[in-house]
Amino acid sequence: MVRQLAVIGVGLIGGSLARALRQVGEVGEVVGCGRGKPNLEKAVELGVIDRYTHDVGEAVERADLVFLAVPLGAMKNAFTDMKGHLAEDAIITDGGSAKRSVIDDCKEGLGYLPPGFVPGHPIVGTENSGVEASFPELYQNRRIILTPTEETAPDALERVEAIWRACGAEVTRMSVEHHDEVLAATSHLPHMLAFGLVDALARMKENDEIFRYAAGGFRDFTRIASSNPVMWRDICVANPVALSEMMEHYIAEMSDLASIIRDGDGDKLLEIFTRAKDARDRYIDGALNSPE
């Protein structure tokens, strides 16, 4: 049971955690914090939060759980603003999609890594945003990765795990480095490929015509290139090492494929495409991807 939850950043991610905990009766008061007054008033109106403040320090003052759901680029300031205001036994967790950078931001902003800080990342889509898009079932059967630091207290980690499980999520622990690599591969890299493809085509002459002949496959493939550019800039800035390494790895794979195509090596192409199709059918559409 959370007595007082402070949600810093009341959007899809933050709003859905508040709604989920309310739905299972696991939270007392919810205090929202953000910059935009209309959004916060909307959140009160929707019953997502009980009250709000624009002051992070005030928001966390009496909270036993702080959930940081601001963009990666705003994490450091949020930690700085918490300094001197956190309750001694407060549990702090976050929803940032890169973890090394959030931990560094905490250390720089607060000046230390509190034992109550449990860095986390819920693996959910971010196509929609804003508190109006939030809903209590967002985390049901979704994976949450927690990446405890060396300073994280075991009971803080267990408490955060229990909170996410109460929302219906499946929780996994992972090292910070491993998280940043896995996410670089499965999320950050695909976004770069889609942004890069659309940008490359948009900069070609006659791009109007080129896009006109794009069919359904292209639409699906490039859907993620409609994601929020600011959010993705922040992610790239937050996870540059794992992401650029993954990109180099991929570029090498593409260079090999281009030369196989130039050589007209049909057998090799069939081998690659078959392996890819099998992997996708097995892992993505199959049972392995769903937690249950």
Add this chain to the structure above:
Amino acid sequence: MVRQLAVIGVGLIGGSLARALRQVGEVGEVVGCGRGKPNLEKAVELGVIDRYTHDVGEAVERADLVFLAVPLGAMKNAFTDMKGHLAEDAIITDGGSAKRSVIDDCKEGLGYLPPGFVPGHPIVGTENSGVEASFPELYQNRRIILTPTEETAPDALERVEAIWRACGAEVTRMSVEHHDEVLAATSHLPHMLAFGLVDALARMKENDEIFRYAAGGFRDFTRIASSNPVMWRDICVANPVALSEMMEHYIAEMSDLASIIRDGDGDKLLEIFTRAKDARDRYIDGALNSPE
């Protein structure tokens, strides 16, 4: 009005043309041709074709319209088998997704480029296949690209245009080279990126775990990696020059992006992502992509 239509390859593409022409009363008899007896019997049962033969020569013998809807890898043999059997005034068109290779296959198989040959490519999804997936509305409001050769007779071109328009499609004329470049950019390249990504991840150690953390964006992005490997091998073999050039172009774009990420140049990243998002929102979800 088509008196006798020969559909060589009775699947989604060939079957849907027959169904569409029947629906608007623009075809007399439909003769199907293929290798698999169960599929052809199914096509008769569904009313897609009136009768069938396994012999291409026999199928085209009395046809005033021949529609070649076999995989790219089977085009040359189909043309070879037509030799000496085509009616003098027969119109021949096809549905191959690369055009230079089909024209070369015609020249080699038949020994010449008949004035009635109008190479074509309907831009429709190919996620489903087989005659059971065919339906008369497949081509409605979809784009058909025709790439006449120097030998193509103007009246043959007009006739094929009229046939596709009768099916509700929008028809565009394009040079062979331009078609193969545009399709390399909008279809063939994205498929290579998706196949390449899934294959690269599948070959990494701990790939089970990596796929487990793939979220919705990854699923959409890699959907086309579940496409038919044989079909895509054939397309790569049929369009190696334009496709490998487009891949090199893209690889250079990705290398630039990787170094911008390594440098942490947030402004530049924001510029690229914003341009990509704008282009996608404008061209793909906007009005420009729909013919009407």
